[in-house]
Amino acid sequence: MRVVVFGVGGFYRKRKTVFDGVDVVCYLDNNYAGDALAELNVLAPEFICEYKYDVVVIMTDRFLDEITKQLLQLGCPKEKILSYNEFVSLMQQMGEKQCCMKIYYGADNQQNGSGKKVLLVSHDLSLTGAPIVLFYAAVNMKKMGYDVFVLSAFDGKLRERYTKQGITVFIDDSIIVGNIWLNRFLEYFDCCMVNTVTLHRLVECLDSLSIPTIWWLHEGEDIYNVEKIDAREKNAFRNISVYGVGRVACNTYRHYYHGNCKSLLYGIPNEESNRMIIKDGKVRLAMVGAIQKRKGQDILLDALSYISPEERRSMEVYIVGSTLVERNYADMIKKRAEDFSEVIMLDEMNHHDINDIYEKIDILVCTSREDPMPVVITEAFSKGIPCIVSTQTGSSEYITDGVNGFLVEPNPRLVANKITAIMKMDKEEIEKIGKKGYEIYRDKFSLPVFYSNLNVALCNLLD
Template sequence: MNGRILFITHQLSRTGAPIVLLDMIKLCKRERADIDVITMMDGELGEQLHNMGIDYKIMERFYPEKERLLSEWSRYNLVVANTIVTYEVIHVLNGSKIPVIWWLHEGRQYFEYFASVIPHFGTIGSNIHTYAVSPYVKSVIKDIYKCDVPMMHFAVYGYEGEADKHYARKRDVVKFLTAGTFSKIKGQDVLAAAIRMLPDEYMKKAEFSFCGNEAAVDEEVYTSVCELEKDYNNVHMLHQLTRQQTISCMEDADCLIVPSRIEPLSAVAIEMMMTGGTVLCTDVCGIAYYVEDGENGYVTSSDDPQRLAESIIRVIDDYDNWEHIGKIGHQTYMKHFSREAVEPDIVRIVEKYMNLSKRIIFIKGKLETLDYFIDQLADSADKLGIEYYIINTGIPESYGEALEEYVKLGRCAVFMINQIGLLLSENGQNYWKERNIPVYDLIVDHPYNYADALECPPADINVIVIDRNHEKFIRKYYPEIRNIYFMPDGGNEAEGRMQYKDRPIDILYVGDCQLSTPFIEIPDMSDKGMEMYSTVYNILLQKPGLSIEETMELYFEAKGGYTKEQVKQYILNYGFIISDNVRRYYKLKTMHALESTGASIVIYGKGWDARDEAWQPNVSINARISSEECNRMLGKAKIGLNCMPWFKDGCSERVFNIMLNGAVCLTDTSKYLLERFEHGNELVFYNLEDMEKMKQNVCWLLENPNAASQIAQAGYEAAIRNDTWLCRMGEIAKMMGKMR
């Protein structure tokens, strides 16, 4: 449960709702949440918070400072507002991006009293998650506001005795206990009147003790109990006790009486069940929903001294049934209110709503394609309600004071592509490291192009790769990188795509063709590395399913005598040369095969005109276009060609762009794509070693437009569900949510 939680309560008195909130605070602290507390009124529980290392603030009003509080509280992952009295907190946060749990403990009279100031539960903002503490509170909200809210019980614990000894105990005098603030609501005056109605023979069999908060009492109620104590030797005023003292009294008592006129649940009744004792409660108590009269406790009418007196007589007469009732009552406690039953639910609810996502700082400004990716992610962040800030490396003002102000809001993470912005510094120190801001770096090329920062990370880097072989490569050679995630690029659907049957382009390819790269001499090899180049290059032509690094590793392993570090350096310094030449070979081979079909082929990209022979008239070579224009052109093509950038267990964005713009995706294979898609269903695979089969498939697609259209539609449906930039932004948010 990593994250920051703000708990807001109406008071810190040693009464029901503040006590159970304190227990929730303890639980969240045990689960490693950072806790802050605001109370509207100080009280005895403040000392316990200080002992836990939690400072708290006192604020009586919230709404007059709405704008300031919205800004300050935005650093929290969750706000928990306790009781209906914190309604101003709900008005402040209603409709904001800050998730709130509003935990309600009150009876009907409170809802009626606050009716003019609390928000309507049926129209409350989606960020406000209301929970009732009991079925009683739930039913009140349902009755008044005609809306259903879920329940969140509190756990009751702190008894170290043996419940079975309690409910098995037998003695001549029945000890009754009543615990609660002396007030009309708690109904001690009703109990005092009921005791006076008891026949003498039953008074001789009973003993009554009262305890409760005396800081703010109802004088009439308090006096009725004090006078009762004066008149009867078997009535005792225990005054205000600590919780542990109260539980000790429960352990000594046989039955707890809860005579309340209003009682949404009754923590003391649950505590009595915890110890194995018997409970007699009024029918307005929330606990009454869990008590079957005469089976696991006793239920009587509220605000009726005569019925309460009759129920007390019944308890005394039911002597032989106490053990059964105490045992079943304890089982009720274990099932509904024990830590084992309740705390996992509280943790689940809190984690469900905690906004653990970061405020994201995106960086762009170097390359058009990568800027396009960032723009798509930022647009997706908007749709997901994720806050973000964009640094444009071409606009110095974007990483000045405005950035610093955004960082001060807290909970930031930076997202970049290919390490653009990683080395941002201030006063000679890495900007991200100095501010403890985690970096998420999407590497869309082979990691060997970014070796320096992987070797000695200048900040807390979390690397995202688009090929699972790249993840293995980093784990093998760069142990300093602890967090590595696999996530292919996303795709984007452009506006204005044409109906399949109307598309004028048979085959479209958008991308460059690598130029032939001369083999660079390797000084520490006797033949300057020519044999290594030739061997690895030819192996890849024979076995195109192998990756560059895998093939080079196999070569040096066969040769023997090379350390892991030496092999790594050869891959870093010379692997790209082999990659460029192999990729050019297969791109030209693929395009030559397609050229021979006579289909109309349109290419946008560099390097294609550097071919020994001229292209046939059916092939149109054009200059590079923007990423957005590439997608628009895909919306005019029947078939979109993808030549994998030698990723053997991953995928680039081109596959999903083709699918999302309604063309049939024709692509060479990778392990990842073969796991995701079925040939002839969502796309069409081709084998680099069987160009003739590829030609046959292309001709079939062009001759069968209805079938081809169905493949294109299936591809679109698959990609729109799982492979848009919106999907990828969701994955990134989850990655960031796992980090502190």
């Protein structure tokens, strides 16, 4: 089968092994034309007419409709255009992609063999919000006496942290779409905990197998749209207990599935902080998170344009995050940031480096258009960093404006007004608000609170 691959960005790089042994005749991308990849040039889409192919596989999860329309305009037959999930299913049906599960055993293979076997399932093992908080859940379950295993569609830096904890990790990208072999594998476990909406097909499979399962949701409406999940008229599940990280995640699930969804907030460690108040006349703000429209970096930059140049001279603004999620949007943000000398753009950072940013800033800013429960805000709470938080986040339900944080609608002029008002406050007064914000972390997101709530959920599942 001759394949054209459309898209060689981050989505492709995580999943490129699916094309091992496949006859890829060319790679296309709207943004990468001319780059070298696998001894082939990445071409502009217009060159597709020069190749003979059986299918075109779109390797992105956010622009399927737009790219499909583009390919149709270029003369590609509709029946030859496949999404990544459709391609994996086709390969399995043709027998060209058998089980390719990789196994990484935990240190000393420390499963004790006496507890119930629990499988935690993640869409990837990156050092990002949802995968990280699932890791903390795994560590706690192991301490509680469960035999814990982890299954992930894609590998990542988190895998080594699991194996150091004595937890065996399985990697298999077919869990995104499911297969017969996977069903037999799942039946080995007493219960499962599946992380994120992305794995909704696997959840449907688990429900049919009658395996007690917790589905732990972290997403808002945009991911449901990406996954093309249609709203159901009634609850579709019999054996699935659904939990969400707060109001936004729970309400979004109820809208699409019309089933019960209870709140299960995540927990993160309380790491020692060496923050110091720098009295040099500057106010330092940071916005941390992937550069994408949902996160609203453009709202912050537009807000800066409403603040006078004189006031901006007393500011430092750090915008930190990966530019690979939405490349066109990220390019726009980088170009827009060049208009402001006080803005410092930084790429995605590891845990150690982001802590260096936390230690020097006065305020964390979140202007998200939608964000169910951003871990970055919780991290700021845990360090006593005052936060300006969008009302469209789940975190906002725990904040009283001006008492334990600052609330603002994700509107540039309102954000500008909020920032300038805070800049007129004494730094010690701002820090007092940050200390009250720490109480949100202590009472809602600390590991002891999370572990207690998780234990209740597991007991209810297995009763």
